[in-house]
Amino acid sequence: MNIRALAAKAVYDVLERGVSLSVALPEQQTRVANGKDKGLLAEICYGVMRHLPQLDKQTSDCLSKPLKGKQRIVHQLLLVGCYQLYFTRIPAHAAISETAEACRQLGFENLVKVVNGVLRNIQRNQAPLAEDNDTLRFNMPGWIVKSLKTAYPDNWQEIIEQSHQRPPMWLRNNALRQSRDEYLALLEQAEVAASSGQSPQSILLESPTDVAQLPGFFEGHASVQDGAAQxxxxxxxxxxxxxxxxxxxxxxxxxxxxxxxxxxxxxxxxxxxxxxxxxxxxxxxxxxxxxxxxxxxxxxxxxxxxxxxxxxxxxxxxxxxxxxxxxxxxxxxxxxxxxxxxxxxxxxxxxxxxxxxxxxxxxxxxxxxxxxxxxxxxxxxxxxxxxxxxxxxxxxxxxxxxxxxxxxxxxxxxxxxxxxxxxxxx
Ligand SMILES: C[S@@+](CC[C@H](N)C(=O)[O-])C[C@H]1O[C@@H](n2cnc3c(N)ncnc32)[C@H](O)[C@@H]1O
Incomplete structure (x- = not known):
């Protein structure tokens, strides 16, 4: 199935059914064979979640009437399309035609023209994303922004900004197998760039790496765990x-x-x-x-x-x-x-x-x-x-x-x- 259709299904599960993305995404990823496509599917779903209010506003403004009931998944598909136009390097014509094809695959042949029209409209206008209120400006629900302003009057904006960053990948050395320095040396041999963190067994990778490439991962030499949790x-x-x-x-x-x-x-x-x-x-x-x-x-x-x-x-x-x-x-x-x-x-x-x-x-x-x-x-x-x-x-x-x-x-x-x-x- 088309990646955009799978992305729309995962986004639908989160937004309409309250399923967490860590459950909804792997379910759709099982339907994709190739690793690169799995990565694109994840990138789109995470991206839509990060920028939801602005994408939602942009697409809703282009629709003459809202998509409701069973058609709601087509609204989520439009978010997927809009995300590609604003935040990825996918050529606009490919993003639009693949998203329109996804609409067909989802069984909404009657809405293919609408999807095409909305996305073409967005691409033509290239309007800046709306920032009219806190939810839109920070891509964060108003109640969270308000709570953070109260709790952290000096640095709430920094907290919001950090919450939008892509997180690094951390490892925990298994001290029962080797010392952290020994594992850092093994990582170096495997050409995985890494440095030690402040908690005693923590290792920060320079970029996220497939666990299959980590020395002895499946034999228990290390685990993936954020530095704070350690x-x-x-x-x-x-x-x-x-x-x-x-x-x-x-x-x-x-x-x-x-x-x-x-x-x-x-x-x-x-x-x-x-x-x-x-x-x-x-x-x-x-x-x-x-x-x-x-x-x-x-x-x-x-x-x-x-x-x-x-x-x-x-x-x-x-x-x-x-x-x-x-x-x-x-x-x-x-x-x-x-x-x-x-x-x-x-x-x-x-x-x-x-x-x-x-x-x-x-x-x-x-x-x-x-x-x-x-x-x-x-x-x-x-x-x-x-x-x-x-x-x-x-x-x-x-x-x-x-x-x-x-x-x-x-x-x-x-x-x-x-x-x-x-x-x-x-
Ligand atoms: C923050 S997570 C724990 C993460 C875990 N300590 C780790 O490091 O992998 C919180 C957990 O609390 C569990 N939980 C919630 N209410 C509970 C209860 N009344 N008794 C036991 N577990 C509960 C949830 O199922 C969830 O797995």
Whole structure:
């Protein structure tokens, strides 16, 4: 099937059915044989998500009446066409004819002329993309712009700009197999340009690389994981012989990192989502690591765990993921303003419950990939206020007087992330 038709289907799934792009895109990519076409399909889908409001305005302005109901997918196809005209080097005539052909393939022969006409019109006028309001100017929902202005009055624009950048690819060296320097040397031999990051096992690649080209990847010598996410296991400081809980574990990036640092610890990895738990098992197998993988609710540990309390708990809580918009631009359109309050309530419920399962003297590391204070700083301040036996560690990375450590997107080339390390009175 035509790449533009597949792109329209993926964009439709995200915008009309609320499916995340990381699920919708691979589904369409399975229908494409060649790697270059898979890449073009991804580039178009990600591009449409990044520039959605402006593309939407441009195409809607050219339609005499909106496309509704079953025809909605043709509207998404127009976004795909418009993206190619503004943001790719694909010659306009090819972009237009391929997009019109996609309309036929999607079964809307009657709308081929409309698609052709709209895209020709856009190409002829070459009008600058609209910037009439914050949503259009920043290609970001107004509620996110407003929240960022309030939370970060000095640098909200920089945060938005960073959230539009294409993220770099990070690796985590597997310290059980070799030192980071040894792996950097292997990368050099394989002609993959890379340098070390600030967290102990992190490696930043100069450009994204197919994992098949990474030395020993399938044998578990390294994993793909953003530099910010790699701080989780490091800050948790797991020790061999301890009983550990990874309370929201799937897909298991941090579970595996914890075991790479403390291979003789007993780790329970739990998650609510059975499908995502399969990925935890796959990751453990590739890295030859062992954990007790459990399908369960972190806010009801009593229902699936009869063992001892835990020495350390990682709570990588479900969150708005507003720190990783550069990796998942569909988040901008899938999240709604009311989600923040609901997520904060869920996080505090899980946090309070996990605390009951922490041994006296134990450590709980709270983490999110959010940049919203309600899920981070405010969440932890409220927890400290209501929990007499909890104290907050000062992390060397935190700014003076900051509750926890808020990493903003793009800082040291990392994703946006938040960490707070809590200790329970002995
Ligand atoms: C941020 S992700 C975790 C990422 C993971 N720690 C990693 O590094 O690969 C949050 C996870 O929390 C899970 N989750 C949400 N609510 C939960 C609950 N009540 N109990 C357990 N897991 C939950 C989601 O299924 C999701 O996999």
């Amino acid at each position: 701080w989780a296991a490091t800050l948790l400081e797991p020790q061999d012989g301890e009983q550990l809980l990874d309370a929201c574990a799937a897909p298991g990036g941090k579970t595996c990192h914890i075991l790479e640092l403390a291979p003789k610890a007993s780790l329970v990895a739990v998650d609510f989502d059975d499908k995502r738990l399969k990925r935890v098992k796959e990751n453990l197998t590739r890295l030859n690591l062992n954990a007790d993988v459990i399908h369960g609710d972190a806010s009801d540990i009593d229902s699936w765990w009869q063992g001892d309390k835990f020495d350390r708990i990682l709570l990588d809580a479900p969150c708005s993921a507003t720190g990783v918009i550069r990796r998942h631009p569909d988040i901008k359109w899938l999240r709604k303003a009311k989600d923040i309050e609901e997520l904060a309530a869920l996080q505090s419920k899980i946090l309070d419950h996990c605390w009951q399962w922490l041994k006296p003297g134990g450590t709980l590391l709270y983490a999110t990939c959010s940049i919203m204070p309600q899920e981070n700083r405010d969440q932890i301040n409220a927890f400290l206020a209501r929990t007499a036996d909890a104290t907050l560690d000062t992390l060397p990375q935190s700014a003076a007087g900051e509750t926890g450590w808020q990493i903003l997107p793009g800082q040291q080339q990392m994703d946006g992330f938040y960490y707070a390390r809590l200790r329970k009175q002995a």
